[in-house]
């Protein structure tokens with residue numbers, strides 16, 4: 522489904538976990554700032570609409586989308602946050618630079634999700650024209666910043682739940698009888 526068939530700002534609060542105790546980092550690119558400011562507002566409004574205290578939203582600016590990678594890395598390394606949103610807007614120019622910036626920031630943010638324990642949400646518009654960016658940052662197609670904030674809430678919750686792990690008992694030890702679990706024996710929750 523393309524964005525033209527999905528309004529980026531639509532979400533059902535009743536399906537979301539409580540976000541009031543989460544802290545969120547938001548790294549914002551200054552390139553195309555009329556667009557990135559609109560994306561940030563969409564994200565901020567969605568956080569506030571879901572009872573995230575304003576004090577729990579930490580914002581840093583970086584020069585361009587390529588610097589979102591380093592900014593997000595330092596944000597998650599130094600700030601106690603439950604998720605980070607990387608906000609940028611890359612618009613096709615006359616050269617292949619667009620391709621390299623988009624690929625670089627995409628791979629860099631993917632790498633942070635693989636290499637760290639904090640979810641980093643990809644809120645980078647990669648558009649052919651300024652109008653496409655306007656349409657996706659509070660225009661006719663909604664606001665990708667809103668979408669990113671909802672994703673951040675959901676991923677922070679997944680991370681929280683995943684930390685409540687049970688002692689893992691290798692299946693083969695159970696099936697082989699090497700370990701007998703008395704029925705109803707509670708597995709200790711690892712915090």
Ligand SMILES: Nc1c(NC[C@H](O)[C@H](O)[C@H](O)CO)[nH]c(=O)[nH]c1=O
Nearest residue numbers: 550552584585586587609610611612
């Ligand atoms: N052309 C755009 C850029 N280019 C700048 C790079 O992101 C980077 O800041 C520079 O190469 C120095 O490392 N950035 C955007 O965010 N959007 C663009 O359209």
Ligand SMILES: CC(=O)[C@@H](O)COP(=O)(O)O
Nearest residue numbers: 612613614615616618619
């Ligand atoms: C994405 C970019 O870096 C691009 O907007 C720069 O413009 P140009 O390709 O004309 O140098």
